Amino acid sequence: MIAAPDGRRTVGGRYALTALVGQGGMGQVWSAQDLLLGREVAVKLLRASAPGSTHADELRRRFERESRVTARVGHPGLVTVHDAGTDADELYLVMQYVRGTDLADHLAENDPYPWPWAVAVAAQLCPVLAAVHEAGVVHRDLKPRNLMLRHDGTLVALDLGVAAVLGADTTRVTMTGSPVGSPAYMSPEQAMGGAVGPGSDLYSLGAVLYELLTGAVPFEGSSALGTLHRHLHEAPAPLRTVRPDLPPALEALVLWLLAKDPAQRPADATALYHALAPLLPTPTAGTGGAALCDPTRPFRLPFAPWPDRGPGPLPAVPAQPATPVPAPVPPPGTVPSPAVPSQAVPSHDAEGALLAATVDEARRLLGAGRISQALGLLGSALRTAEARHGVDSPVTAALRRQYTALQPHAGANGTAGATPHRP
Structure with a gap:
């Protein structure tokens, strides 16, 4: 040991x-x-x-x-x-350990999501799913939180933990009566607890694409059962009513993936890639705006080195006297708020404790209805953490999650807060 x-x-x-x-x-x-x-x-x-x-x-x-x-x-x-x-x-x-940003955070920071990026994400997932399906496996839990974008724009799929191994000797190991997966991205056959196959993953990819392009999942209910019922019985709203800039071929492709009957979806991930190919960005195409994780980069600059980002972050926050974070000292009492979880910021040392206090103060401000101040406080702390530890450090990632969680509340109260620019 x-x-x-x-x-x-x-x-x-x-x-x-x-x-x-x-x-x-x-x-x-x-x-x-x-x-x-x-x-x-x-x-x-x-x-x-x-x-x-x-x-x-x-x-x-x-x-x-x-x-x-x-x-x-x-x-x-x-x-x-x-x-x-x-x-x-x-x-x-x-x-x-994969350095980067998960797709849910990337969408939150780039909304509306440029449609060439969404196409690039789907195209990168095609060979991944082809490899998984060739091994006789179905992922069964594709969703933005399980997809990570590295800094060079390459995508990594996480968590095969609920994968179902295909074959006659497969033993179902789900909770009795409970389908495994995330209801917002679950295929109708999976929602019914029936047999799943590669088409189930393609349906989930369609739900991910729909969310990237519209900012919302195709079906959402007041409960998990309500969401699953809509997957089974309702048609998704047309994408171009929300995003008229989308090519009609892309809207048709997403609806193809979201067909209720697996037989009506693409035959496999390879067939899907060939359908996506005409929509892919070319190596000379622009990105539509700079971003830390540009999903089009592998297509524009194939095999190019990663962007120069300077020294990487340390694997752990060193124990040392805390550097003041530009945030007020929180009062003794705090007001809990579900939008800013209290456990997400690591606090292994004095600096971690100060960052945790920053989140507590943001929660207090949110509880008092001071949305813009809470958003500004977290944004300032996030910029400081990025500059000190890098964009991939656990402290930075935790603060970014708090900032992203708070933004919908800011919008609901008429207070727009711009996501801090990430170098």
Whole structure:
């Protein structure tokens, strides 16, 4: 076992956890440092025996299956699995740490999303899905939060954790009566708990494309069941009523993907790529505006080096006297607000604690109805974190999530807040 010199928790005898970067139904995801090889990795943790849970064995099977499935499907558009094992009462999966911005945040910061970018995203997903489907796997949970854009514009699909291995010997390991996936992006056959195939992923890709192009998912209900009912029985609203600038061929392609009957969708990811090809940006085409993660870049500048962004961020925020963040000191009491979660900013040292206090102050301002001040406070802290630690650090990513979560409230109150420019 290798001990972390700064006392951080070490998983599997060699992976020192740095910061919590994600949390969901399958567990937590941490940035971590591989103490043996000296590289930054992502560590996914799942408690093997959740207190009071009657589904511990099922969760263990799903997690172990994720390790095997993700490791066996090799493609640059999928995260690489480095290691897996058990640590105390938790299962862990060690993966490549992907630097970039998830597609949900990229959409929030670039709305309306340029349609050539959306086409580039879909085109990059086609070979990824082709590789996954060729291995006999269906992803089953394609959504913007599971799609990461690197700085050079290349896309990586995350989380094969709910993938269904196709074949006669497949054992269903979903919760009884509960389809696995995200209702807003779920195909009708998946919503019904029926057999899923490659066409189910293509439907989910259609829902992602619809959201990129219109800013809203194709179907949304007051509950998960209401959303699934609309997937089953309603037709999506025409895209060009919201985005008249879209080519008619692109609108037709999205509606093709969203066909209720899998047989009416593209035959496979390869067929979809050929349909997208005429809409793809050319190497000489403009980007329609600068952005940190430009999905058209692989098509405009194939095989070009990554943009020069200077030194990369440190894997951990060093313990040192805090540099003042341009934010007021919060008063003793804070007003909770669901729009700005309190647990998302890492607070491993004095600087982390100060940033957490900044978020608390933003929550207090929001609760008092001072939307523009809360937005300005978070924007200032975000710019400071980007300049000090880089755009990919856990602290910066956490602040960006808070800023993005607050923007709809600003719009609802007539207070427009521009997303800080990201270098």
